[in-house]
Amino acid sequence: MNRRRQIKQFVLQNFLFSDNEGAIGDQDPLIRGGIVDSTGIHELVLFLEESYQILVSPEEMTPATFESIQSVDEFVTRKLVV
Amino acid sequence: MNSLASRVASIASAASSRTAIDDGERQVSYGEFMAEAQGVADMLRPHGLQRGDRVAIVLPNRIEAAVVCYGIWLAGGVAVPLNAQARTRDFVPWVEHCGARFMVHERAHRDAELTIAELSTAALSIALEDGQPICSPAHSSGGTWRDTDLTAQAKDLALILYTSGTTGAPKGVMLSHANLLANAESVVAYLGLGPNDSVLSVLPFYYAYGASVLHTHLICGARIHLAKDLIFPNLIVEAIAAHRVTGFSGVSSTFALLLDHVELDNYDLSSLRYLTQAGGPMTPTLTRRLRTALPCPQLFVMYGQTEATSRLTWLPPERLDEKLGSVGIPVNGVDLKIVREDGSTTATGETGDVWVSGANVMMGYWNNVEATRAALQDGWLRTGDMGHLDADGYLFLAGRRNDMIKTGGHRVHPNDIEEVIAELPGVIEAAVVGVDDEVMGQVIKAFVVVETPTERGGERIKAHCRARLPPYKIPKHIEFVATLPRTASGKVRRAQLPAKQAMA
Numbered sequence: 001m002n003r004r005r006q007i008k009q010f011v012l013q014n015f016l017f018s019d020n021e022g023a024i025g026d027q028d029p030l031i032r033g034g035i036v037d038s039t040g041i042h043e044l045v046l047f048l049e050e051s052y053q054i055l056v057s058p059e060e061m062t063p064a065t066f067e068s069i070q071s072v073d074e075f076v077t078r079k080l081v082v
Numbered sequence: 083m084n085s086l087a088s089r090v091a092s093i094a095s096a097a098s099s100r101t102a103i104d105d106g107e108r109q110v111s112y113g114e115f116m117a118e119a120q121g122v123a124d125m126l127r128p129h130g131l132q133r134g135d136r137v138a139i140v141l142p143n144r145i146e147a148a149v150v151c152y153g154i155w156l157a158g159g160v161a162v163p164l165n166a167q168a169r170t171r172d173f174v175p176w177v178e179h180c181g182a183r184f185m186v187h188e189r190a191h192r193d194a195e196l197t198i199a200e201l202s203t204a205a206l207s208i209a210l211e212d213g214q215p216i217c218s219p220a221h222s223s224g225g226t227w228r229d230t231d232l233t234a235q236a237k238d239l240a241l242i243l244y245t246s247g248t249t250g251a252p253k254g255v256m257l258s259h260a261n262l263l264a265n266a267e268s269v270v271a272y273l274g275l276g277p278n279d280s281v282l283s284v285l286p287f288y289y290a291y292g293a294s295v296l297h298t299h300l301i302c303g304a305r306i307h308l309a310k311d312l313i314f315p316n317l318i319v320e321a322i323a324a325h326r327v328t329g330f331s332g333v334s335s336t337f338a339l340l341l342d343h344v345e346l347d348n349y350d351l352s353s354l355r356y357l358t359q360a361g362g363p364m365t366p367t368l369t370r371r372l373r374t375a376l377p378c379p380q381l382f383v384m385y386g387q388t389e390a391t392s393r394l395t396w397l398p399p400e401r402l403d404e405k406l407g408s409v410g411i412p413v414n415g416v417d418l419k420i421v422r423e424d425g426s427t428t429a430t431g432e433t434g435d436v437w438v439s440g441a442n443v444m445m446g447y448w449n450n451v452e453a454t455r456a457a458l459q460d461g462w463l464r465t466g467d468m469g470h471l472d473a474d475g476y477l478f479l480a481g482r483r484n485d486m487i488k489t490g491g492h493r494v495h496p497n498d499i500e501e502v503i504a505e506l507p508g509v510i511e512a513a514v515v516g517v518d519d520e521v522m523g524q525v526i527k528a529f530v531v532v533e534t535p536t537e538r539g540g541e542r543i544k545a546h547c548r549a550r551l552p553p554y555k556i557p558k559h560i561e562f563v564a565t566l567p568r569t570a571s572g573k574v575r576r577a578q579l580p581a582k583q584a585m586a
Contacts (some may be wrong), residue, residue, distance in 0.1 A: 004116070017545035031313055037553050038312040038339060038490070039521065058316045066313075070503065 003052070004073040010047050011069060015040055026070040031063060041066060048072070054079040085240075086266060087155045088232045089301040091116055097303060100277070103145050104325075105308040106212060110145050112303065113226075115152070120227035121217035122153020126184065129206055133158035134239065138182040138205070139288070140173070142166045143308050146216045147287050148296055150186050154419075155240060155259075155530075156231040162242045162254070163288035166191075167552040172498075173197035174245050177205060179252045180448055184208060186216075229464070233401045236260035242448050243290060245388050246491060255290075255388045256447035256472045264441035265391035269298045271333060272396050273329070273356055273382065275422040277303035281329040282322050284309045284336060285491070291361050294392035295331045312336060315343045319351070326353035330379075332360035333491035337372050338521040346375050354379035360386055360393070362488035362523050363479065366406045385409035385479065389463055391442040394418065395477050409478040416440035420463075420471055432512040433470045433480050437462040485576045487516035489524050492554045496576060498559065499526065503543055504548050508533050514557065515579045525558040529579050535562060 001009070011077065012018050015035050030036045036044060040058065044066070045056050065075045090112065093100070100112030110118065126137065139156045139161060141147040147163070154161045162180050164173060170193045177185065177197060182205055187194035189209040196369060198207045210216055233364045240262055269275075281299050283306050285292030293499065299306050303423030307325050309318055312335075312403040319340060322330060332340075337359065340346070357372070357379050362415075364383065373381060380399035393529030396416070412418045419427055422435040428434040443463045446454035457464055466486075469479040487494040496514035505514040510531040540560040547556045565580040 013541070017541045017548060031311075034553055036313070038315075038335075041313050042343065058348075059313050061316050061343075063314065 003076060004069060005049075006051065006071055007032070007076075008069050010020060011035065014047075016045060024069065026073075027068045030066055030068055030072075036066065044072070052076050052080065084236070084263060085155070085232070085234050086154050086257075086262050086297050086301060087234070089263070091227060091229070091232060093301070093303040093564045094227070094234040097277070100303055101305045102310065103148060103306045105145055105222070106321075108145060110149070115145075115149060115300075116227040116245055118149045118215055118217065119152035120157055120231065122150055123157035123231060123287070125208075125217055126157045126159065127369055131157050131184065133157050134160060135184075136160045136162050136180045136182040136242065137184040137186065138173075138177050138180070139163045140166050140168075140185065140187040140191060141287075142188070143283060143285075143287055143292070143310070145308070146186075146210055147299070149216060151241075151287070155234055156227065158231075158234065158238075160239050160242060160308055162244075163293070164244065165288050165552070166286065166400060167554065169193050169550060169552060170196045170200065171550060172552075175201050176254070179202060180242055180254055186210065188212070190519075207525075208497065233375070234259050236263075241293075241446065243288070243293075243388050245571045251450050251453065253450060253453050254447040256448050257391055258400050258445055261444060264415055265294065265303075265393055265413075266297045266301055268415055268442070269294060269393050270302055270504050271414055272357070272398075273298070275299065275302045275304060275329075279355070280305035280307060280325065280327045281331065282307045282309055282318065282325065283331070284312060284318060285331055285333070285361075287493070288337055290388040291331070291333070291491070294386075295358075299329075303513065312339050319344045319346065319349050322351055322354065323349045323495045326503045328355040329358070330354060330356075331358040331360075333523075334359065334368060335366040335445075335490040337364070337506060341368075341371055341375055342396075351376065352378065356380050356382060358382045358384060360384040361491040363409075369402070383409060385477065387463075387465055387467075389444045389457060389465070390416070390438060390440070391444070393442070394438055394465075397476070405472075405474075405476050408478050410477065411475055412438070412440075412477075413442075416442065417475065418471075420469060428470065430473050431470055433468055436465045436467045436477070436479070438465060439463065475548070486516070487514070487524050487526060487574065488517060489526060489554055490522045491521075494526065494555055498553065499528065499547065499555055502547055503528055503530060503557075505541060505550075506546050508536070509543075511566060511574075513574045513576055513579055515576050517559065521556075526555065527548070527559040527561065527579075528557040529561050529563050529566060531563060531566060 094112040094116040099111050102112045102115040140252040151161045184206045186208045240259045244254045338499040386394045395410045417439045499514045500512045512530045514528045517527045519525040567575045
C-alpha cells in the first residue's frame with residue numbers, strides 16, 4: 001500500500017470509523033471539515049512519527065501541513081528527503 | 083439604562099478608534115463595532131424584528147458573532163447563540179423551541195442550511211461570507227450608532243443559551259440585560275480588568291464562559307484577540323507572545339493541551355497578567371504543573387453555571403496553594419449556601435447541595451415551567467452541584483447530582499448519545515457515562531447491549547454517531563455488555579457503570 005493510502009486508511013479508521021475510501025477525498029479539508037480535532041491531531045502526528053520514523057517539530061504543527069491527506073503526505077515526503 | 087450595550091457604547095464614544103476585536107486578519111475598533119451593530123439592527127427591523135423577538139446565531143468565534151449579538155440588542159431583540167458544532171438534529175428543536183424568526187450563520191454551514199429547510203415555521207436566513215463584515219458601511223447609519231436604540235430595560239430578556247440537547251424539553255437559560263451586566267461587573271472587579279488589558283480568546287461565545295470573557299473585556303475597553311481553536315496549541319502560545327496579551331482564559335483541557343504539546347519556555351510570555359480557569363474541575367496536579375510552567379501570571383480558578391450567567395465563585399490567586407482543590411468564594415453580589423435534603427443549612431465541612439442567589443441568576447428556562455420550578459425556588463438557584471464550605475467559607479465541589487458529562491469544556495447529556503446509538507438496527511439499548519481522562523477531564527464511554535455481537539461493532543456505532551453528532555459527542559470508548567444495571571423501578575443506574583469499567 002502506498003503511503004498516501006496508508007494515511008488515508010488511518011484517517012478513515014480512526015476519525016471516520018469507515019472502510020469506505022470514498023468517504024474522504026485526498027484534498028478534502030481535515031480540520032475545517034471537523035474530521036481531525038484537538039486530540040485527533042496528536043494521534044495523527046504519533047502515527048506519522050511511528051510509521052515513517054520522522055519527528056514532527058512544533059514549528060511544523062500548522063494548518064497548512066494538516067490541511068488534507070494530500071498535504072500531510074507531501075509533508076512526509078519533504079521530511080523523508082531531508 | 084445601564085446594559086452591556088450602553089457600556090460598550092460609552093467606550094465607543096470616548097475612544098472610538100481603540101481596537102475592540104482582532105481576529106488576526108481583520109480588526110474592528112470600538113467605534114466600528116457599535117456602528118456595525120447598528121447596521122445589524124437596521125437590517126433586522128425592516129424584516130419585521132419586534133422587541134423580544136429571538137434571533138438564532140450559529141457562528142464560530144469571529145468578529146460578527148459579537149457584532150450580531152450587540153446589534154440584536156440595539157434592535158430590542160433576544161440573541162440565541164447556538165453551538166456552532168451542533169448538527170441539524172439539535173438545531174431544529176432549539177430553533178423551533180425558541181421560535182427564532184431569524185438565523186445568522188456562515189454560508190457554507192450545511193447543518194444550518196438544512197435546519198432552515200426543515201423548520202416547520204419559516205426563519206429568515208442571514209448568511210455571512212468568509213472574512214467579510216455582516217453589513218457594508220452604507221448600512222451603518224453614517225458610521226455611527228443611535229443612543230435612542232439603547233433602550234433595553236434591565237429586566238428585559240437579552241440572551242437564551244441552550245444548555246442541554248434535544249432529549250425531552252430543551253432547557254434554554256433566559257438571561258436578562260441586568261443578569262449579564264451584574265455578572266460581568268463582578269468578574270471585572272476581581273480580575274481588575276481595564277483598558278490596558280487584552281485577552282486571547284479560544285472559548286466559544288455560544289458558551290457562558292466564552293461569552294463572559296467577551297463581554298467583560300468589551301465593557302472595559304480592552305482588546306480581544308480571537309484564536310480559532312486548540313488544534314495547534316503552539317499557534318495559541320505564539321499568539322499570546324506576539325500580541326503581548328495580558329490575559330488568557332481556558333478550561334482544564336486547554337491548559338493540559340498547552341502543557342503537553344508546547345515548550346512554554348521557548349516563548350516570551352511575560353505580558354501575561356492573569357490566567358482564568360473554569361468550565362469543570364482542574365485537578366490539583368494540573369494546577370501545580372501550570373503554576374510551575376507559568377509562575378508569573380495570577381491563576382484564577384473559578385466556578386460557575388450558565389444558569390447564573392457564568393460566574394459564581396473565584397479563588398483569590400494568593401490563596402491558591404493554601405486552598406488547592408477549592409473553587410473559592412462567591413463573586414460580588416452572589417450569596418451561596420450548602421443545604422441538606424430537608425432544606426436546612428449544613429454545618430461547616432458537611433457536604434450538601436449548592437444553592438446560590440444574586441443578580442446574575444437566570445430568569446428561568448425559556449418555555450419550560452417545570453424545569454424552571456425545579457431549579458428556582460424562593461429566590462435560590464439549585465445548581466445541581468454538591469459541595470461543602472470550609473471554615474473560611476471556601477467552596478469545595480464534590481460532583482453533580484445528575485449525569486451531565488464535562489468533556490473538554492463541553493457539557494454533554496448522556497441521553498443525546500444514547501438516543502442516537504439506539505437508532506442503530508441490532509442495538510437493544512445503550513448507556514453513556516463520562517470516564518476520567520487526563521487531558522479532556524472526561525471522555526465519553528458507551529455501554530451497549532446488542533442482539534448479536536458483530537465484527538467491528540464498536541466502529542459501526544462510532545461511524546453512526548459521527549454522521550449524526552458533533553465530534554465531541556462521539557464515544558471514545560465502547561464496551562458491549564449483556565445487561566445494564568438498573569434500579570428497582572427499572573431506571574438505568576449510570577453511576578454504577580464506570581465502576582464496572584474499572585473492573586473490566
